[in-house]
Amino acid sequence: MDIKDIIKPENLVYKRTPLLTSNTLSYCPGCGHGTTHRVIMEVIEEMGIQADTIGIAPVGCSVLAYDFMDIDMVQAAHGRAPAVATGIKRTWPEKFVFSYQGDGDLAAIGTSETIHCCNRGESIVIIFINNGIYGMTGGQMAPTTLVGMKSSTSPYGRDVAFMGNPLKITELVAQLPGTCFVTRQAVHTPAAVRKTKKAVRMAFENQKANKGLSFIEVVSNCNSGWKMTPVAANKWMEENMFPFYPLGDMKVDGRIVSKELLSLAGVKTE
Amino acid sequence: MAKMKGAIVVDMERCKGCELCVGSCPTDVIRMAGEVNGKGYHFAYMEYPDNCTGCTNCAVVCPDGVITVYRVKED
Numbered sequence: 001m002d003i004k005d006i007i008k009p010e011n012l013v014y015k016r017t018p019l020l021t022s023n024t025l026s027y028c029p030g031c032g033h034g035t036t037h038r039v040i041m042e043v044i045e046e047m048g049i050q051a052d053t054i055g056i057a058p059v060g061c062s063v064l065a066y067d068f069m070d071i072d073m074v075q076a077a078h079g080r081a082p083a084v085a086t087g088i089k090r091t092w093p094e095k096f097v098f099s100y101q102g103d104g105d106l107a108a109i110g111t112s113e114t115i116h117c118c119n120r121g122e123s124i125v126i127i128f129i130n131n132g133i134y135g136m137t138g139g140q141m142a143p144t145t146l147v148g149m150k151s152s153t154s155p156y157g158r159d160v161a162f163m164g165n166p167l168k169i170t171e172l173v174a175q176l177p178g179t180c181f182v183t184r185q186a187v188h189t190p191a192a193v194r195k196t197k198k199a200v201r202m203a204f205e206n207q208k209a210n211k212g213l214s215f216i217e218v219v220s221n222c223n224s225g226w227k228m229t230p231v232a233a234n235k236w237m238e239e240n241m242f243p244f245y246p247l248g249d250m251k252v253d254g255r256i257v258s259k260e261l262l263s264l265a266g267v268k269t270e
Numbered sequence: 271m272a273k274m275k276g277a278i279v280v281d282m283e284r285c286k287g288c289e290l291c292v293g294s295c296p297t298d299v300i301r302m303a304g305e306v307n308g309k310g311y312h313f314a315y316m317e318y319p320d321n322c323t324g325c326t327n328c329a330v331v332c333p334d335g336v337i338t339v340y341r342v343k344e345d
């Protein structure tokens with residue numbers, strides 16, 4: 001069969017969602033920010049809630065998310081997206097509200113806003129892009145930087161004695177009564193992207209049903225900050241990030257499902 | 271069983287040459303062009319179009335969303 005006979009409108013099976021604007025993404029080649037933007041926009045398109053969704057962009061590489069997502073958006077001061085989201089959701093409870101934040105934004109300068117928003121159980125969705133680094137500002141160490149991981153401010157690797165421990169903030173918020181759904185996903189393979197999309201759909205459905213806060217961590221690459229090619233960065237992520245930040249659901253419908261968290265709480269799982 | 275025949279269209283000018291689509295293709299269809307686009311990136315293209323089943327893997331994983339996929343049943 002000739003390619004010309006395949007490439008016809010009636011045979012179309014996948015195209016870029018129109019909820020992504022025609023602007024070229026400002027992200028480095030291979031960066032998971034772009035993939036995650038697309039997944040969120042596909043879910044919003046499928047749910048038909050484009051006109052009723054308000055996103056909060058962070059400070060970080062995704063500061064310009066409002067240029068790429070064709071929905072109403074606000075850009076918040078560094079780390080304050082959950083507070084801004086809280087205000088918008090409480091003013092307009094019928095709207096769908098989500099924040100989109102990096103690890104420096106959500107787990108460093110914004111830790112307080114994150115924890116209290118999750119603990120209050122605001123009816124919003126938080127999307128958390130964890131690339132273990134401050135991507136935008138030149139690859140400085142973040143709270144999420146792995147032990148031994150090199151960054152521009154830990155050039156010999158993160159040394160716990162001097163620099164402290166990495167923070168698993170997702171495990172932390174899973175234990176707060178205000179969170180309904182807490183999961184850790186990735187977007188480096190087609191299967192991972194499809195799983196993330198299911199999680200994002202569940203998060204927005206939870207918001208529709210007023211079930212509480214949904215929190216989705218996406219473990220992602222920062223190939224520029226890690227100083228690797230995109231392909232090598234994804235491999236490095238699988239080998240180094242996933243053992244410390246294991247993928248999977250931690251809490252579903254308000255019940256903790258992660259074995260690690262249950263055993264921390266003294267619940268026997270086997 | 272009817273075989274699935276697929277084809278992809280890469281928006282050459284928007285491809286950033288990250289190569290993530292290459293490894294995501296189960297039938298090894300995609301390669302990077304020797305030439306570069308206006309931004310200086312080697313772009314992805316179908317080197318072995320006959321192998322494409324239209325599974326959408328490459329489009330799903332593309333961070334820039336620049337791949338469109340078509341599929342048809344071949345009798």
Ligand SMILES: Cc1ncc(C[n+]2csc(CCOP(=O)(O)OP(=O)(O)O)c2C)c(N)n1
Pocket residue numbers: 059060061062078101102103104105106109129131133134135136137142222
């Ligand atoms: C109040 C304030 N402090 C510091 C900065 C500098 N700054 C900009 S982005 C950033 C960190 C971003 O890292 P992250 O949230 O992980 O996003 P990424 O770029 O990695 O996606 C910092 C510290 C700022 N813009 N505003």
Ligand code: SF4
Pocket residue numbers: 026027028031032033061131135136221222223224225
């Ligand atoms: S610096 Fe890192 S996080 Fe920022 S766009 Fe580039 S790869 Fe992505």
Ligand code: SF4
Pocket residue numbers: 276277278294295296297298299300321322323324325326327328329339
């Ligand atoms: S649609 Fe599937 S088979 Fe075709 S090029 Fe993309 S990944 Fe390969």
Ligand code: SF4
Pocket residue numbers: 030280284285286287288289290291292313314331332333334335336337
């Ligand atoms: S995944 Fe997308 S941007 Fe990357 S090389 Fe393939 S077509 Fe280009």
Ligand SMILES: [Mg+2]
Pocket residue numbers: 102103104129130131132133134135142
């Ligand atoms: Mg970061």
